[in-house]
Amino acid sequence: MSRRVIYLHIGPHGTGTTTIQKHLIINRQMLEKHGYTYPRSTVSALGQHQLVGDIGNFYWYQPSLGNLETLKDEIGSSPNNVILSSETFADIDSAKPLETLRNAFCDDFDFKIITYLRTQEERLQFLWNADIQMGLSNFPFPVWVSENIDLIPSLDCHKWLGMYSDVFGHDALRPQKYRRRREPLFKHFLRQCDIHDYKGFVPQPDQNKSIPNLHAEIFRQLAMIPALDPVKDKERIHIIRTDKKAQADFFRDLHGPSNPMQATRGVISDFLESHNINPSGTLYTPALLKTIRDRYGESNARVSNVYFDGKLMFDNKTPKFISPNVFAQFSKTDIAALTNQILSAYRRANADAAYEAAMKSET
């Protein structure tokens, strides 16, 4: 049997991973026709996150959903190439888990590493936005950045890619710029996997789940527990990470009406729309933005030289800054009315959930 290829899509977060994984799931049969497998083992949500949970020994790992061995069993019995996708690869901060992965498959497979690189400033904003939505943090964006920036290994692209390069070899890496393209993202992704015939693949809508930053900031200020005590906030996250029950409750609430952000999402959008406010923009201050660009400038320049023939990887455009005083443009009556609408929507969602649960138990 000739050597096969594992196309390892390593994210990171906020670079269209959900969209790509959704396409991979829906198009499994089509991929099979092209001689590719998107394995079922270790999949949670849409990607092979549990594989990363296993090799990286992460707190959220759920052994019942599979591990490295079950994945080996699944793909070992097929002649196909394999696509693995998980943005949580970006959370791995040492070579050891990657070596474990390589060593498990290197007898039969070559590796190709696919990643989409996005500016650090955008990624930080995206990750803050996601944390706000999930209730994982309540910090103002600048505070969140200072608390988290050292915990995200993939931000230093040169160092991060270097880790993969050391384990899988420089030629295995296929980094791409994350940007809006004319062609669908999945079509571009398939090309990185050496599939050039897009015909027959079923397109999926864009899975972008982020909300405008202004929206998230309004929600944070009106409806989240104030971030007065970073220690307590960390304790809460620590409990979610270590207590199985708290974890289960958290993930259940995340997608249910008890997640206030989900329940009230439409209210804030409608409010902004009714006030003719374009919610786009960034919560950076010019000074913070400069700090971030300075911090990663050298790393980005190296990546440009090594992987993009010296062409500038990111062009540092000036974004639209949102004033930190997000309520300046609204009257007090508007703010009170918005609070009332947010609460009403949340209360209604909770009441509906209680009603549905009761009706379900009746039947």
Next chain:
Amino acid sequence: MPKPTLYIHIGPHKTGTTTIQQNLDANREALAKLGYIFPATAKHTHGHHGLVGELNKSYWYIHKTSHLQALKSEIIGANKHVILSSEGFSKIEEAAPLEKLRDTFKAHFTIKIIAYLRQQDHLLPSLWKTELNFRTTEDRFDIWLDNVLKNYPNMHYDHLLGLYEKVFGKKNILPQIYIPRNPSHFSSFLEVCNISNDGGFKPVNDKNISISDYQAKLFTSLFRAELTDIDKADLTKQIESSPKLYNVLKTKIEEEQSICRHINARVREFLIRENIDQSGSIFTRAHLNKVLTAYKESNNRVSRKYFGQDTIFTHDPPSDFIERNFLRRLSKAQLIEVCNLVFITYRRREMKLAESSAA
């Protein structure tokens, strides 16, 4: 041997009923020694609200067993005076439920009706705030008031007393004037029941915390469901047809009552801490005039008929009103803080209640 007396204390709301009921409940043994029963059956919290619900066929009473039967078993044949108390009695608007009560007990008791009368312009804001707390309304005061003026005939005291008079006879109606913050309110109630409070009763203080009109106005601007009349009618219909839904709603309302109490306690602390001016009445001048006009004739008739004088209410009506732009008393930062406070108190309480119900 003369029949014992059944005293029925009908409230209404906001006339010291909680104080009376809590004291009666806590002094049941002392009452028994004096030959009085404050029945344990048909009681909910401290008053006999379940009995009223049954008599009045209230939606919140449906799907339950009979309190009236239990009450009969408890008090008939005991040869003791009995005190029943529920402000819900003053909400009964038809003679039939009262006739049922009378016919059940008239052979065994002389029935006396005790009602406390309070000047409506003082009572109504207080009643609205209580209803907000109990989640029986989420309406703004002006909307709620228009509804009361239109649909609550018993707020006309001649109508309320007339209904009881029709069923129980004028000589058995014992109307009293309510004096706010009267420390001997319970003792004067006992006197109406021919009981002398000679120190044998242990006093219970009402722990209800009242909130200012300003706080209530602020609270309703932030915490009010936009339910239409159609929504409300739909819900009532569904509740009547489904015991399951009734239970869900009952639990939800009880949870929200608890949550609202917490929210109001936090907001109250905030307003005091930030030294926010909370003065003023919730009335607008126009609405106050409407109220004074609406009840004037009725109050005069009651004064003459039951008290033999031209007027019984002597308090001045409010003269300081909360301005239309009431939010201007808060800075924007304070407003955002209070909005946040309301939401997170709601969320924290809701999470806590969910946890305890899961446990």
